[in-house]
Amino acid sequence: MIHVGIYGATGYTGFELIKLLHHHPQVQVRFATARSAAGQRLNDIFPTLLDTPLISAEEANPGDVDFVFCCLPHGASAPVVQQALEAGARVIDLSADFRLRNPDDYARWYGKGQPHPAPALLEHAVYGLPECYRERIRTAQLVANPGCFPTTVILALYPLLRAGLLGDAPVIVDSKTGISGAGRSLSLRTHFSEAHETFSAYNIGRKHRHLAEMEQETGQRIIFSPHLLPVVRGILSTIYVMVPPATDLADLYEAYRIFADEPFTHVLTEEKLPELRHVVGTNFCVIGATMAMADHTAGQAILVSVEDNLVKGASGQAVQNMNLMAGLDETMGLIERPA
Amino acid sequence: MIHVGIYGATGYTGFELIKLLHHHPQVQVRFATARSAAGQRLNDIFPTLLDTPLISAEEANPGDVDFVFCCLPHGASAPVVQQALEAGARVIDLSADFRLRNPDDYARWYGKGQPHPAPALLEHAVYGLPECYRERIRTAQLVANPGCFPTTVILALYPLLRAGLLGDAPVIVDSKTGISGAGRSLSLRTHFSEAHETFSAYNIGRKHRHLAEMEQETGQRIIFSPHLLPVVRGILSTIYVMVPPATDLADLYEAYRIFADEPFTHVLTEEKLPELRHVVGTNFCVIGATMAMADHTAGQAILVSVEDNLVKGASGQAVQNMNLMAGLDETMGLIERPA
Amino acid sequence: MIHVGIYGATGYTGFELIKLLHHHPQVQVRFATARSAAGQRLNDIFPTLLDTPLISAEEANPGDVDFVFCCLPHGASAPVVQQALEAGARVIDLSADFRLRNPDDYARWYGKGQPHPAPALLEHAVYGLPECYRERIRTAQLVANPGCFPTTVILALYPLLRAGLLGDAPVIVDSKTGISGAGRSLSLRTHFSEAHETFSAYNIGRKHRHLAEMEQETGQRIIFSPHLLPVVRGILSTIYVMVPPATDLADLYEAYRIFADEPFTHVLTEEKLPELRHVVGTNFCVIGATMAMADHTAGQAILVSVEDNLVKGASGQAVQNMNLMAGLDETMGLIERPA
Amino acid sequence: MIHVGIYGATGYTGFELIKLLHHHPQVQVRFATARSAAGQRLNDIFPTLLDTPLISAEEANPGDVDFVFCCLPHGASAPVVQQALEAGARVIDLSADFRLRNPDDYARWYGKGQPHPAPALLEHAVYGLPECYRERIRTAQLVANPGCFPTTVILALYPLLRAGLLGDAPVIVDSKTGISGAGRSLSLRTHFSEAHETFSAYNIGRKHRHLAEMEQETGQRIIFSPHLLPVVRGILSTIYVMVPPATDLADLYEAYRIFADEPFTHVLTEEKLPELRHVVGTNFCVIGATMAMADHTAGQAILVSVEDNLVKGASGQAVQNMNLMAGLDETMGLIERPA
DSSP states (O other): OEEEEEEOTTSHHHHHHHHHHHTOTTEEEEEEBOSTTTTSBHHHHSSSSOOOBOBOGGGOOGGGOSEEEEOOOTTTHHHHHHHHHHTTOEEEEOSSTTTOSSHHHHHHHTSTTOOOSOGGGGGGEEEOOHHHHHHHHHHOSEEEOOOHHHHHHHHHHHHHHHTTOOOSSOEEEEEEEOGGGGOSSOOGGGBHHHHTTOOEEOSTBTTSTHHHHHHHHHOOOEEEEEEEOSSSSOEEEEEEEEOOTTOOHHHHHHHHGGGTTOSSEEEOOTTOOOOHHHHTTSSOEEEEEEESOTTOOSOEEEEEEEEOTTIIIIIHHHHHHHHHHHTSOTTTTTOSSOO | OEEEEEEOTTSHHHHHHHHHHHTOTTEEEEEEBOSTTTTSBHHHHSSSSOOOBOBOGGGOOGGGOSEEEEOOOTTTHHHHHHHHHHTTOEEEEOSSTTTOSSHHHHHHHTSTTOOOSOGGGGGGEEEOOHHHHHHHHHHOSEEEOOOHHHHHHHHHHHHHHHTTOOOSSOEEEEEEEOGGGGOSSOOGGGBHHHHTTOOEEOSTBTTOTHHHHHHHHHOOOEEEEEEEOSSSSOEEEEEEEEOOTTOOHHHHHHHHGGGTTOSSEEEOOTTOOOOGGGTTTSSOEEEEEEESOTTOOSOEEEEEEEEOTTIIIIIHHHHHHHHHHTTSOTTTTTOSSOO | OEEEEEEOTTSHHHHHHHHHHHTOTTEEEEEEBOSTTTTSBHHHHSSSSOOOBOBOGGGOOGGGOSEEEEOOOTTTHHHHHHHHHHTTOEEEEOSSTTTOSSHHHHHHHTSTTOOOSOHHHHTTEEEOOHHHHHHHHHHOSEEEOOOHHHHHHHHHHHHHHHTTOOOSSOEEEEEEEOGGGGOSSOOGGGBHHHHTTOOEEOSTBTTOTHHHHHHHHHOOOEEEEEEEOSSSSOEEEEEEEEOOTTOOHHHHHHHHGGGTTOSSEEEOOTTOOOOGGGTTTSSOEEEEEEESOTTOOSOEEEEEEEEOTTIIIIIHHHHHHHHHHTTSOTTTTTOSSOO | OEEEEEEOTTSHHHHHHHHHHHTOTTEEEEEEBOSTTTTSBHHHHSSSSOOOBOBOGGGOOGGGOSEEEEOOOTTTHHHHHHHHHHTTOEEEEOSSTTTOSSHHHHHHHTSTTOOOSOGGGGGGEEEOOHHHHHHHHHHOSEEEOOOHHHHHHHHHHHHHHHTTOOOSSOEEEEEEEOGGGGOSSOOGGGBHHHHTTOOEEOSTBTTSTHHHHHHHHHOOOEEEEEEEOSSSSOEEEEEEEEOOTTOOHHHHHHHHGGGTTOSSEEEOOTTOOOOGGGTTTSSOEEEEEEESOTTOOSOEEEEEEEEOTTIIIIIHHHHHHHHHHTTSOTTTTTOSSOO
């Protein structure tokens, strides 16, 4: 039995993680922390029958557990991660603190000019996308769980990169996310009467923080336009890429065969396109592809990539990483009830 | 041209009111107040092209206008209403401060034990439901605009009361409201990710404040169960009443003929039932009725009553009241674009 | 390993059932039938990665399997059930064909005057609500899986009945259902643009077929008002019952202790009320209760009962019944990923 | 008073048109046709209090009216338009039959290879986008009302074209539409339980018919990806264009000043972006613009354009065209109740 602790259990990723871990056959949750809700139970906060007690971070003992999951905001996460590593736990950090290898990138995108809070740890952190870094994840002490948008984008682009099908032109990523991606903190933007029966773009161009992660992992210049969908869960990214002139659909699908044995990344063929319903509630990322101009030689391809932002885009991927790190079947606790 | 001022323009009823008044052919808005948004313009706050300037309440001069609309929270409204009346304006108060005739009821339901802030005004206030108090509204200095739930309930029950069809049994009111009814203040209950894809009951039984208004106006004992619908606008109330044993459907419809000439209250026949789509965006209340037990003599009737909570349930009804008070056509500025 | 076959796999209950059975550790699906989609695969019809082949009913051999699940429409189900029983399979019928013990009730509510298609089987059918008929279900050859609305209503009333807390007054049931309850057949009523951003009542009073089942199982006279919610899944029933004058909240909760050991029926205390989010995607029915009039002796209680109409209200309950019939742990394959 | 007739009143554009015309101060609706609903009234079909009688197309006399609005499907529209013109009526056709000037384009995109049904009329038809063709519309006998997607796209691109800011690179249009755009015909794709709580792309690349209209009016090569939003009304198009290298945001806004006096097209400044809520229920198209790469010289601009697909994208624009043709104030009947 693996013993785990969770910091930050009262956000949406923390709650999703506890539910997943509760049903994982090899895991026992030893502690779950909360700030203002410390002293309460999980079912005082969420519509669940799970009555996991919530303690303060100060009461938690990371030395007691094999794995620590850190679901705190960026900046708040790094010191807790450091403490847990020092106490001997292996850590899966769901914040952005250890995703960017270059500390300057952290300072620019997250730090408001302040330096990274624990730069010495950066070189030990492994970017937790199993499809790209599976072997390194197995032995990592610290895994930086990817951001929700980047997971859809990197998984769609990685096979084309590996096949040499991406050129110099900027990649245009038009993403649409369910509102749980904005978290549980209250804001007018996520107030029901302001967010329902509407649809909007925000931080378009080169303003959103997840851009740094996408560019780091793909080496492409990216234009990124996130939009807010009036649904709770799910991300769909429509991705416009230039491929070499003679490339056809068969070449794309051939490139994606690199994912043929992936347990959670699935590529549709015959120009079929995935939709949110394929993946909501599951740990799958499903990808479709088409050539934009059947009647032209110009190489414009369109990729559509979907995931549940709270599962493959956060807590499910964290469990997948833990399974790898612990030497368990990678799918354990994750493939019940797919769509 | 009628000059008006609005206190509290940045809540949903205030915004709806400004939009209605902007298109009213006989109205000019002289001022609109806001608290934290004073100094900004309406289109800084809401998705609108109207750039009405927002001033602080202190800067507003109620002596400048013919009518004051007060969209402030209960308790905060009474002193502003008093000041406006003293300055010579006629007032339509959209808060609960002057709806309950008995100051003890105010203290119990709204005052947390504190007495009513302006009890001397209570006897001059007219309950602003035109279908019941049209003549008194025409000459009133102070109109207390009804609550959203009570409008659906009182309009459904009033004709049966007048026809002597209601007995002693408690009336059961099962209401469902769009989330804009909870206002623009942030709360987890109205956070998109907590309010979407769900449905819940709250304050059921005899706990909701609007009960006092319903009982005052109908003289019935009422059991009231509000529910929160995952839509922005609209209330549908399903109302269970006991009628005398021999009553049949024709008797119900005969009673509702009292509304035959009403411009904004419409009764469906042939057991047709209204739904939210009939009324969202309009000032209509639409009512349907049926006998529960076609095969029994027992007199259980079911009424279904719908409105847009921000229009007939608040700001539209306020404009209807202003039209009456100003001697204008009661429907002016209100019947464009019904469903 | 248990071998099962499914008739009618392309409706929502059929699809939900296949997904549940696919992840059941002791079940192997031998066949799944479809009418117009015979020859295709499940992932041609639904957004899923499961590629279960769909065959015609004529190609299916019920003699090959231990259990047959019948997800056909009422009327179409009975002959298939009869054939499966004769072939030696045990049957769980999700249609209404064997729910009503009195064949006259079937003729009246479902038969349009025509007699029951297989009346001889009625006396052998067990009503598949484990909370009420667990022991009889274990040994049954034919289980009639309950309707979606009745499951919420019977589970809420049954403990009060057993405790002698229900009297003669009609019970008022105001139910709200997600639109998947209307099935996969196309209609204007379930066309997105007609069903979204609205809310409506239908078949209120004593018109809905599920009334027969509720009255059969509770012995109460019931007034039933179903409403259509703009969500896909979930039923919330608000139930108004008269209890003896001296009854208080503690008495209600005491009555519900009969469910203390139930794996899938949970009763909230302290006047907490369940909402759809508690149960969507799970096999749970969650119940809350309150006394309507804290300040009166009159015994009006309000019960709120929720379930996922496709899980506890249909396919999940079917699997729960199969587990009982097969001597397996009643929760097998059902408690992964609760809310 | 202007007399008008409507062919095809029971689709969503027909219904929206009747509601608009009913409140137009200078219009009287003389007839409204329906096929299967002929003989019924509008409120038998839609949730409205309008009881406009519906007659068959055969009973309608276009010679009786000044203007005919044709809301029939493409192909069915042309003969009715021809007949109405011959009877002396001026015609606003909401179908695609007269939008494409080149009959070969019609044959390819709409005709399934069959030739245009009334090619002689094509040269007389004016493309009914007032922002581009106002003077020609005033005197036209036949106006081809633009498609819903093209209206958002052409209005966003036209000022940049006029200012010489568009080059040779294909324009990428990523559009998201409410489901009413798919019409009132039943299909699984628009079945509530299949279309809610999801989001999907369809006909992406160069497959959607509206591409022809966009390319005709802009002269640009376009890649077009429509997506289906889980809302009833509204289109948001995110448009990626290459502008000359030295172009900056001020140049974009300068180009858009060509719309400064437009009554229904509004351009936001300061990088503000419009959202669906700005325009649903109104005849406005609102546009925002930003440069993608603040830190690069490469000229990638992003435009966001929104409208209500049933108003500015169809019936409101048709009324705007009628106002122009009749010499009325262009905004008559259209500016009540904007957001």
